[in-house]
Amino acid sequence: KEESTLSITVVGASGDLAKKKIFPALFALFYEGCLPQEFTVFGYARTKLTHDELRDMISRTLTCRIDQRENCGDKMDQFLKRCFYHSGQYNSEEDFAELNIKLKEKEGGKLANRLYYLSIPPNIFVDVVKCASLRASSTNGWTRVIVEKPFGRDSESSGELTRSLKQYLTEEQIFRIDHYLGKELVENLSVLRFSNLVFEPLWSRNYIRNVQLIFSEDFGTEGRGGYFDQYGIIRDIMQNHLLQILALFAMETPVSLDAEDIRSEKVKVLRSMKPLLLEDVVVGQYKGHSKGGKSYQGYTDDPTVPNHSLTPTFAAAAMFINNARWDGVPFLMKAGNALHTRGAEIRVQFRHVPGNLYKKSFATNLDNATNALVIRVQPDEGIYLRINNKVPGLGMRLDRSDLNLLYRSRYPREIPDAYERLLLDAIEGERRLFIRSDELDAAWDLFTPALKELEEMKIVPELYPYGSRGPVGAHYLASKYNVRWGDLGDA
Ligand code: BG6
Numbered sequence: 001k002e003e004s005t006l007s008i009t010v011v012g013a014s015g016d017l018a019k020k021k022i023f024p025a026l027f028a029l030f031y032e033g034c035l036p037q038e039f040t041v042f043g044y045a046r047t048k049l050t051h052d053e054l055r056d057m058i059s060r061t062l063t064c065r066i067d068q069r070e071n072c073g074d075k076m077d078q079f080l081k082r083c084f085y086h087s088g089q090y091n092s093e094e095d096f097a098e099l100n101i102k103l104k105e106k107e108g109g110k111l112a113n114r115l116y117y118l119s120i121p122p123n124i125f126v127d128v129v130k131c132a133s134l135r136a137s138s139t140n141g142w143t144r145v146i147v148e149k150p151f152g153r154d155s156e157s158s159g160e161l162t163r164s165l166k167q168y169l170t171e172e173q174i175f176r177i178d179h180y181l182g183k184e185l186v187e188n189l190s191v192l193r194f195s196n197l198v199f200e201p202l203w204s205r206n207y208i209r210n211v212q213l214i215f216s217e218d219f220g221t222e223g224r225g226g227y228f229d230q231y232g233i234i235r236d237i238m239q240n241h242l243l244q245i246l247a248l249f250a251m252e253t254p255v256s257l258d259a260e261d262i263r264s265e266k267v268k269v270l271r272s273m274k275p276l277l278l279e280d281v282v283v284g285q286y287k288g289h290s291k292g293g294k295s296y297q298g299y300t301d302d303p304t305v306p307n308h309s310l311t312p313t314f315a316a317a318a319m320f321i322n323n324a325r326w327d328g329v330p331f332l333m334k335a336g337n338a339l340h341t342r343g344a345e346i347r348v349q350f351r352h353v354p355g356n357l358y359k360k361s362f363a364t365n366l367d368n369a370t371n372a373l374v375i376r377v378q379p380d381e382g383i384y385l386r387i388n389n390k391v392p393g394l395g396m397r398l399d400r401s402d403l404n405l406l407y408r409s410r411y412p413r414e415i416p417d418a419y420e421r422l423l424l425d426a427i428e429g430e431r432r433l434f435i436r437s438d439e440l441d442a443a444w445d446l447f448t449p450a451l452k453e454l455e456e457m458k459i460v461p462e463l464y465p466y467g468s469r470g471p472v473g474a475h476y477l478a479s480k481y482n483v484r485w486g487d488l489g490d491a
Helices: 015-032 051-059 072-081 093-107 121-135 153-167 184-194 225-250 259-273 418-428 437-456 473-480
Strands: 004-011 038-044 083-087 113-120 144-149 176-177 208-216 281-289 287-290 294-296 314-319 331-336 342-352 374-376 381-390 398-406 461-464
Touching: 004 381, 004 418, 004 473, 015 038, 015 051, 015 113, 015 281, 038 093, 051 072, 051 083, 051 398, 072 083, 083 093, 093 121, 113 121, 113 418, 121 144, 121 331, 144 418, 153 437, 176 437, 184 225, 184 374, 184 381, 208 225, 225 259, 225 281, 225 314, 225 342, 225 374, 225 437, 259 437, 281 437, 281 473, 314 473, 331 473, 418 473
Parallel strands: 004 038, 004 113, 038 083, 113 144, 144 176, 208 331, 281 461
Antiparallel strands: 208 342, 281 314, 287 294, 314 331, 342 374, 374 381, 381 398
């Protein structure tokens, strides 16, 4: 087999995402020996930097995981030697043609594969893709482009973006990232469902009362107000991260583990869903709050946010899947910034045991005695199943308890970052964890009508104090469907 080379060009190399996630993930892959023998990393941005200045910037972001401490310094040096910089405009074909010359030099005439990571604002995606595809594509290997949300703000703008990208790229060349799909426990969802006999038979409206998808951050949008205010929490978290989890959770068994088979099942779920109704969504925005002598700024106190912004930093929504398996089961989503805790979980509440013999033996009320399965995506990854158990002793008292798979005890090795998995998959051409364009369209169709109404009707978000549990409206929404939110981190 002809020896091939790989070049990875990070466009927008001095941005936050590149520094925090992409370079560290590339280094971790290099450390693990997952990158080809011959690879180079190019940083591309407008700022004038020397190679060494880029290396210096990258080196400040690199760390070694606990299990990667051996020769860590040497490995970093080896990695940094493969990093180069090219400064250019994002819409200049000439600048990309110059990049092409530099890439060719490194490739030395071998079979050349090229991966572009667009770590830039979406309004320049198309410029970059145009220049890169016309002037800096590989002539004898593959050229792939990783893009990350926001993919538009609604069905229309997203469709427009897809059409523009497809003028220069085929669907096979586009890798749309949703980094939640690279998280260990999200990937494990299908394993849990399809490789264990005990869950799949229960996985339907017959046994499941409701499913909750919860995302919570304990910090505000400080510093990202400019971006965030254009999008809001529904577009930032729900339409992508939580909806992707929902699709994996609810899809039918795919024909195989091939990317197209899995993605087709996900699209089917999304297309079976009813678009979100305005009456099934509650929005909130955090306000300033003082706690323990410290004061926390409200969302609109951020200088990059307009004073009268109505952008939600919190949302709760009830969604339904109109198919035989899930008819009538509420899928409740909740996502918020500046809340009391940080975490992401899938919580499955099962139905009551019919004619329960032990009704009288519970210390707590029966409502708490139903089984629940919690998949904790982060932090402190784990899966636990809440069961009822006899309290040991001579009496007959029941207690709820957990069968608990705590990753930290069972798998002490540190879990790789989602971006490592996703970058590796893009390099290997594995598309399973990337969003296909019909999936993206279906996802937008579910949220676009409600988003439009919220904006056109200028719906005022319910204010909640920074560091609180969010607006009470979320509880009313849940109780409309006879649901009580589970508490993050709590069994
Ligand atoms: C991003 C959002 O997609 O996900 C951010 O734009 C959010 O607002 C982030 O903070 C959360 O990712 P993680 O991996 O830290 O949970």
